[in-house]
Amino acid sequence: MYSVVLTKGVPDFREGVVSFDEDGHLERGETPTVMNPNDKHAARAALQTKVRHGGDVTLMSMGPPGYGDVLREGMEDVYGDDCVLLSDREMAAADTWATAITVATGIQKLDEQPDLVFAGFKTADGETGHTGPQAAWCMDWPILTHVISLDVDEDEGVVRAKRLVQGDVEEIETVEAELPAFVVTDPEFEPTYRRAEHRLLHKDLREETQARAEDHESVMTVWDHEDLNLDPDYIGLDGSPTIVGGVDPIPKAPSEREATDVDPTDSQGMEQVVEELTPYAGGD
Amino acid sequence: MTDDREHYEAVVVGCGPGGAAAAAVLADNGVETLVLERGTEAGSKNVSGGLIYAEESAPYTIDDLYPGFREQASERPITEYHIHNVAGNKVKSYDITDLHDHDTEWSDAVLRRKMDSWLERRVHERTRETGGGVVTGVHVDGLIQEDGEVKGVTCEELDPIEADLVVAADGVNSELAREANLMDWEEPEEWFQGVKAVVDLPEGAVEDRFGIGADEGAAHLFSGDLFEGVRGGGFVYTNEDTLSVGTVFHLDSLVAEEAEPHELLDALLTHPMLAEYFDGEYDELEYSAKLVPDSKKVAHTSPHRGRLVLVGDAAGQMQAQGPIIKGMNHAVTAGALAAEAFVESRARKSRKAEPTAGELYERKLHEEGVMGKLRPKRYEVAAALGERDAVTNLTDRVLESPVGRFGIKAADSLGIIESAYSSPFMSMLMPDTKTPYVTLPTVIGEALGDRVTGENTIEPPALDDRIGDLTYDVGDPHIELLDESYAASGAAVSACPVSAQDFGGGCYRSETVKTNGHEERVVSLDTQPCVECGTCAVVADTDWNHPAGNKGVEYKQG
Numbered sequence: 001m002y003s004v005v006l007t008k009g010v011p012d013f014r015e016g017v018v019s020f021d022e023d024g025h026l027e028r029g030e031t032p033t034v035m036n037p038n039d040k041h042a043a044r045a046a047l048q049t050k051v052r053h054g055g056d057v058t059l060m061s062m063g064p065p066g067y068g069d070v071l072r073e074g075m076e077d078v079y080g081d082d083c084v085l086l087s088d089r090e091m092a093a094a095d096t097w098a099t100a101i102t103v104a105t106g107i108q109k110l111d112e113q114p115d116l117v118f119a120g121f122k123t124a125d126g127e128t129g130h131t132g133p134q135a136a137w138c139m140d141w142p143i144l145t146h147v148i149s150l151d152v153d154e155d156e157g158v159v160r161a162k163r164l165v166q167g168d169v170e171e172i173e174t175v176e177a178e179l180p181a182f183v184v185t186d187p188e189f190e191p192t193y194r195r196a197e198h199r200l201l202h203k204d205l206r207e208e209t210q211a212r213a214e215d216h217e218s219v220m221t222v223w224d225h226e227d228l229n230l231d232p233d234y235i236g237l238d239g240s241p242t243i244v245g246g247v248d249p250i251p252k253a254p255s256e257r258e259a260t261d262v263d264p265t266d267s268q269g270m271e272q273v274v275e276e277l278t279p280y281a282g283g284d
Numbered sequence: 285m286t287d288d289r290e291h292y293e294a295v296v297v298g299c300g301p302g303g304a305a306a307a308a309v310l311a312d313n314g315v316e317t318l319v320l321e322r323g324t325e326a327g328s329k330n331v332s333g334g335l336i337y338a339e340e341s342a343p344y345t346i347d348d349l350y351p352g353f354r355e356q357a358s359e360r361p362i363t364e365y366h367i368h369n370v371a372g373n374k375v376k377s378y379d380i381t382d383l384h385d386h387d388t389e390w391s392d393a394v395l396r397r398k399m400d401s402w403l404e405r406r407v408h409e410r411t412r413e414t415g416g417g418v419v420t421g422v423h424v425d426g427l428i429q430e431d432g433e434v435k436g437v438t439c440e441e442l443d444p445i446e447a448d449l450v451v452a453a454d455g456v457n458s459e460l461a462r463e464a465n466l467m468d469w470e471e472p473e474e475w476f477q478g479v480k481a482v483v484d485l486p487e488g489a490v491e492d493r494f495g496i497g498a499d500e501g502a503a504h505l506f507s508g509d510l511f512e513g514v515r516g517g518g519f520v521y522t523n524e525d526t527l528s529v530g531t532v533f534h535l536d537s538l539v540a541e542e543a544e545p546h547e548l549l550d551a552l553l554t555h556p557m558l559a560e561y562f563d564g565e566y567d568e569l570e571y572s573a574k575l576v577p578d579s580k581k582v583a584h585t586s587p588h589r590g591r592l593v594l595v596g597d598a599a600g601q602m603q604a605q606g607p608i609i610k611g612m613n614h615a616v617t618a619g620a621l622a623a624e625a626f627v628e629s630r631a632r633k634s635r636k637a638e639p640t641a642g643e644l645y646e647r648k649l650h651e652e653g654v655m656g657k658l659r660p661k662r663y664e665v666a667a668a669l670g671e672r673d674a675v676t677n678l679t680d681r682v683l684e685s686p687v688g689r690f691g692i693k694a695a696d697s698l699g700i701i702e703s704a705y706s707s708p709f710m711s712m713l714m715p716d717t718k719t720p721y722v723t724l725p726t727v728i729g730e731a732l733g734d735r736v737t738g739e740n741t742i743e744p745p746a747l748d749d750r751i752g753d754l755t756y757d758v759g760d761p762h763i764e765l766l767d768e769s770y771a772a773s774g775a776a777v778s779a780c781p782v783s784a785q786d787f788g789g790g791c792y793r794s795e796t797v798k799t800n801g802h803e804e805r806v807v808s809l810d811t812q813p814c815v816e817c818g819t820c821a822v823v824a825d826t827d828w829n830h831p832a833g834n835k836g837v838e839y840k841q842g
C-alpha cells in the first residue's frame with residue numbers, strides 16, 4: 001500500500017503565537033508557519049495504513065523553498081519515508097483550483113502510482129476545503145470525505161470507510177471505493193490498532209522516523225513547474241480564477257446582555273445576586 | 285483456535301518488577317515475549333515504599349537481570365536503618381541496621397515511575413529482539429478459556445491474544461488471578477493498605493538533615509501510639525532529593541477503627557520527630573496509595589493453572605518481615621523462576637509426563653526457599669498462639685503494667701530489645717496483633733523514650749488538594765458498587781484513601797435517605813478521583829476492575 005499525504009504550511013493561529021496588526025490583518029512575517037492542523041488527521045490515517053498493510057508514505061506539499069519545518073513536522077507525524085516539495089515562483093499565490101492542478105500533476109509524476117492519497121479537512125488559513133476534491137477530480141479518482149475510520153481490503157482492492165455526515169442530525173455513513181482513492185479525513189478521525197504487532201510496529205516506526213525527519217532534506221525531492229511539465233498560465237496566480245474582493249475583519253457580535261461584576265466577599269452585592277436568582281430556582 | 289488470532293510464545297501482563305524479571309529471562313532464552321502494560325508508561329500506576337532488596341540467598345536480583353539498574357533506576361542505597369518507638373512526644377529509637385543487612389547484598393530506595401519506566405525501555409529492547417516487545421496503554425481484562433483451559437488473554441484495546449505461557453505480573457488486585465479462581469479479594473485480614481507522600485527537599489537537605497553522605501541513604505520506621513491504635517507503622521526513606529513518607533496498616537484494623545488513612549499519614553508527617561526533616565517547609569509532590577498483600581496469609585502455594593502462572597503481588601508474594609517490607613525482590617525472583625520453568629518445560633516438551641511450566645515453577649519456589657520466606661512455618665505456629673485474643677489481652681496487660689515496664693527497662697539495659705528487633709527470627713514470629721505494633725512500642729517509648737523538643741509546624745495539604753494535584757485521564761467508571769447499603773459498603777468511606785466521612789469530594793460518600801417512611805444509610809461512589817488502590821475491592825461490595833489502558837490516575841513519582 002503506497003500512500004501520499006498532502007499538507008500545507010499555514011500560519012500558526014494558536015493564541016499567543018499568531019500576530020495581527022492594528023487593523024486585524026495577519027502579520028505573516030511575525031507568525032510562524034506550521035503544518036496545517038487538520039492534516040495531522042490525514043497523517044494518522046496514512047500511518048494506520050502503513051502500519052496495517054506496509055508500504056511507504058510520501059509527504060507532498062506545495063509551497064516556498066523555506067517549508068523545511070513544515071515538512072519536518074509532517075515527516076514526524078506521518079512517519080514518512082520521503083517528501084516532495086512542489087515549489088517555484090510560478091506556483092506562488094495559487095488559489096485552490098491552481099493548487100489542485102499542481103498537486104494532482106505532482107502525484108501523477110511519482111515513480112509509483114499511490115493507492116491512497118490523504119488530505120486533511122480544510123486548511124486553517126483558507127478554510128475552503130476545495131483543494132482535495134478538486135485534485136481528486138483532476139485525477140478522476142473516487143473521493144471519500146469526512147472519513148472517521150478506515151479499512152483497506154487489499155484482496156478486494158477496495159477501501160471501506162465510515163464518514164461523518166453532519167446535518168440536522170449527525171449520521172455515520174459506511175462507504176466503499178475502489179483503489180486508488182482519495183481520502184479526506186475528518187477531525188474526528190481515530191486510528192485503530194487492535195493487534196499488538198501493529199502497536200509494536202508503530203513504536204518501531206516512531207523511533208526510525210524521528211531520525212529521518214531531522215534529516216528530511218536528504219529524502220526530499222523538489223519539483224518546479226518545468227519538472228511537472230506545467231504551463232505557467234494554468235498555475236500560480238495566473239491560473240487562479242478566484243478573485244479576492246477584499247478582506248474584512250468579522251465584527252464582534254454585539255451582546256444584548258448586561259453584566260455586573262460582584263466581588264464574592266461583598267456581602268451586600270452577594271445578597272442582591274441571591275435575590276435576583278431566587279425567582280429562577282426550583283422548589284419552594 | 286482462530287487462524288488470524290495473534291499468538292506469542294509468552295504474554296507477560298504487567299511491567300512492574302515481576303513482569304520485567306520474567307521478560308528478561310524469557311527474552312534471553314529466545315522466547316517470543318509480548319509484555320502488556322495498562323499505564324501510559326510502566327510505573328505510572330505503581331506505588332511502593334520503597335526499598336528494593338537484593339537478597340544474598342535469592343537466585344535472581346534486579347541488577348543481575350538488568351545491569352545498570354542501581355546507577356540509573358534507583359535513588360540511594362540504604363546504609364542505615366532505625367526504628368522509633370513513639371509514645372506521645374517521647375521516643376525511643378533503636379538502630380536495626382543489622383536486621384536490614386541480614387541476607388542483604390544491597391538495598392536501594394526507589395521511586396516507581398523512574399524505576400519502572402527505566403525497566404520498560406530495557407524490557408522493550410530485549411523482547412523486541414524476540415519478535416515481541418512492550419505495548420503500553422493496554423488493559424488486559426480477562427483470559428481466553430476454552431474447554432476450561434487457559435489459552436491466552438483478552439484486552440479492552442486489542443483483539444484476543446493466544447500464548448503458550450501467560451505470566452500474570454499484574455500486581456495486587458490481579459484481575460487474571462481472580463478470573464482463574466486462584467485469588468479472591470474477600471478478607472481484609474489478608475491485606476495491608478499503604479499510603480505515601482513524596483516530599484521535595486532543597487538540594488543538599490537530605491544529606492544535611494539525615495547526616496548522611498552523597499552515596500548513603502537512611503530508613504526510619506515509626507510505631508507506637510501515633511496512629512490511633514491502628515495496627516501498622518510509618519516510614520521515611522531518603523531518595524536523591526526527596527523523601528518517601530508513608531504508612532502501612534493492616535486493612536482489617538483500619539476498617540475496625542474506622543480510621544482515615546490520610547489522617548494517619550498526617551499524624552506521622554506532623555509528629556515532632558519529623559520536624560528536623562522538613563525544617564518548617566513542606567512541599568508535597570504526590571499523594572498515593574495501594575493495597576499490599578500479606579504473604580503469610582495469601583501467598584498462593586500453587587500459583588498456576590494450565591498455561592497461567594502468577595508472580596509477585598498477583599500471587600500474594602509480598603513479605604512483611606516484621607517492619608521490613610519485601611515485595612519487589614520476591615516479584616523479581618518469582619518472575620524469573622516462572623520464566624526459567626517455562627524455558628525448561630519447553631525444552632523437554634517432546635517427552636510426555638514431564639511437569640508443566642506451572643508445576644516446575646511451583647517446585648522452584650519451594651526449592652529456592654521463596655515459599656519458606658513468604659509463608660514461614662514458624663509464623664503459622666506463632667500465629668495460632670499470638671492471634672488468640674486471650675493471649676493478646678494478657679500480654680498487653682502485662683506490658684502496660686508496672687511489671688511490664690520494669691521488664692522493658694531491664695530488657696533494654698541488657699540490650700535485649702535492640703537485639704530482638706534486629707533478629708530476623710523474631711521478626712518472622714511477630715503476630716498480627718496490637719502487641720508488636722502498638723502496645724509494645726508505646727510502652728517502650730514511654731518507659732525508655734526521650735522527649736522530642738522540636739516543634740513541627742508543617743501543614744500537609746488537605747485531601748481535596750491532594751486529589752487536585754494528581755493527574756487523571758478520567759475514563760468510564762471502572763468500579764461498580766453492587767450493594768449500596770452502609771452495612772455492606774460503608775467501610776469504604778473511611779478506608780478509601782481519597783474519601784473521608786464528611787468530605788464531599790472523594791470516591792465514597794455516605795448519606796441518609798428516607799424510603800417508605802424509614803431512614804436508611806447508603807453509600808454512593810464516584811470513581812473520578814480514584815487512585816486504584818484496590819481497598820474497596822475488599823472492604824465494599826463491588827465489581828472491581830482496573831480502568832481502561834491509559835485511563836485513570838497517572839503517578840509521576842510512585
Ligand SMILES: Cc1cc2nc3c(=O)[nH]c(=O)nc-3n(C[C@H](O)[C@H](O)[C@H](O)COP(=O)(O)OP(=O)(O)OC[C@H]3O[C@@H](n4cnc5c(N)ncnc54)[C@H](O)[C@@H]3O)c2cc1C
Nearest residue numbers: 298300301302322332333334335424455478596597611612
Ligand atoms: C506504600 C507501599 C510501600 C511498599 N514498600 C515496599 C518496600 O519498601 N519494598 C518492597 O520490596 N516492596 C514494597 N511494597 C510492595 C511492592 O510495591 C510490591 O510488592 C511490588 O510492586 C510487586 O511487584 P509486581 O511486579 O508483582 O506488581 P506491580 O509492581 O504492582 O506491577 C504490576 C504492573 O501490572 C500492571 N497491570 C495491572 N493490571 C493490569 C492489567 N489488567 N493489564 C495490564 N497491566 C496491568 C500495572 O500497571 C503495573 O505496572 C510497598 C507497597 C506499598 C503500597
Ligand code: SF4
Nearest residue numbers: 780814815817818820
Ligand atoms: S475508590 Fe476504591 S480503589 Fe479507588 S481509591 Fe477509593 S478505595 Fe481505592
